[in-house]
Amino acid sequence: MEPIIQLRGISKAFGNSVILDGMDLDIYPGQGLGIIGPSGTGKSTILRIIAGLLAPDEGEVWIRGQKRQGLIEDGNDPVYIGMVFQQAALFDSLTVEENVGFRLFQQSHISHQKIRELVEAKLAMVGMVDVADRYPAQLSGGMRKRVSFARAIMSNPEHPEDNPEVLLYDEPTAGLDPIASTVIEDLVRELQHQAGCGTYVMVTHQSSTIRRTTDRIVFIYQGKVQWDGKTADIDTTDNPLMRQFFNASIHGPIHVID
Template sequence: MTEPLIELKGVSKSFGGNIILDEVDLTIYRGEALGVIGPSGTGKSTILRIIAGLTPSDGGEIYIQGEKRKGLIEDAADPIGIGMVFQQAALFDSLTVAENVGFLLHQHSKLSQQEIRQLVEEKLEMVGLPGICDRYPAQLSGGMRKRVSFARAIMSNPHNPKDNPEVLLYDEPTAGLDPIASTVIEDLVRQLQSVEGGCSTYVMVTHQDSTIRRTADRVVFLYKGKVQWQGHVTEIDTTDNPLVRQFFSASINGPIQAIG
C-alpha cells in the first residue's frame, strides 16, 4: 500500500489507573473503510478522539499524512481535514437543522448566508433529507438526527479546500437504531464513500454485527488495550482467533470476560 494517511505508533492512554490503550499501532490508508471493533470499554471511541485531535495520548506518536502531530487539533491545524460523527449526533437543540449543518461555516468562513444555505441544502440532499432545513432536532427521528450529523461532518468550504474532510470518523452511528434504520445509515456510509462531495476514507467504530459486515473492508479488533487481530472483513468467519470467534458468536464462554 501507499504511505498511510494517518498512523498511530505506540499510542497509549490511561484514565486514572485504568489502561485503555497500551502501545497501539494503527494505520489508515486513503480510500479504505476501516472498522475498529471489540467489546465495550476497550478504547474504540478513545482511539477516534485521539485521531480527531480531541483527546491527548499519554504516549506514542501520531502522524497525519506523514507529518507528526504536536498537541491537539486546537493547537495546530492538520494537513488534512478530519470529520467526526458522534454516537449521539451531538446536535444543538436550540438551532435549526440548517444552522447545525452550517455551524462551522457560520463561525469560521466569510461566506454569505445565502451561500451557506445553498451548501447546507446540497449536503442534506446527499444524506436523503431534503426540505428539513427549518426543523429543529427535537422534530426528527433518531435516524434522521444521525443523518443530519453526517451532513454536518461532510460540510465543505469552497473558499478553503484545506478544511474539507478527507477522513470521517464514525462513533457507533447505528447505536440505538432499529434494524431498518441501521440499514439506512449503513447504506449512507457506503454512499458517502463513493459520491462526489462525500468522503472516501473512514474509520467505523461499532460492535453491531451488520454494521461491521456492511461498512468495513479491513477490521481491527481491540481488547485489553491492544490490537489482538486484524484482517479483511471476509476473514471474520474463518479466523481461528478465539477472541474474534467468541465476539461474533456472542458466547459467554471464552477469553473475553463477560461484564454484568
C-alpha cells in the same frame, strides 16, 4: 500504499484504568476500517485521539507523514478529519441549517444565502430535504444521525484544503431499528464515493454494520490490536477472541463483566 494516518505506541489511562497500552494502528486511504471489541476497550477513545480531540499519554499520531503536535486546535493537520458522534451531538437550540452550516457561520465570510444553498446540497446528499428549518427535537433518531452526517461532510469553498477527507463514525447505528440501520449503512458507503471522504473509521458493535460498511477490521482488547484482517475473513479466522465475539459466547478469552 502509505498510511494516511498512523498511531504509534499510543497509551491512554483514565485514573488507574489503562485503556490503550502502546497500541499501533495504520489507516489507509480509500479504505473503510472497522474498530471492534468488547465495551470499554477504548474504541471511542481511539477515535477522539485520531480526531485530535484527546491527547494520548504516550505515543505519536502521524497524519500523512506529519507528526501532530498537541491537539487539533494547536495546529493544522494536512488532512481535515470529520467526526460523526454516537448521539449525533446536534445543538438543540439551533435549526438543522444552523447545525449543518455551523462551521461556515462561525469561520467564513460566506453569505447566509450561499451557506443555505451549501447546507441544502449536503442535506440532499444524505436524503434530508425540506428540513433545514426544523429543530433536532422535531426529527427522529435516524434523521438526526443523517443530519450529523451532513454536518461532518460540510465543505468550505473559501478553504478547499479544509474539506473533510477522512470521516470518523462512532456507533452511527446505535439505538436504531434494523431498517433505519440499513439506511445509515447504505449512506456510509454512498458518502464514501459521493462526498470525497473515501477514507473512514467505523466504531460499532452491530454485526450488520461491521459486515456492510467495512473493508478491514481491527479487534481491540487489553489496550492493543489483537486481530487485523479483511472483513471477508471474520467468519473463517481461528482467532479465539474473534470467534467468541462474533458467536456472542460467554466462554472464551474475553473476560465477561457481570
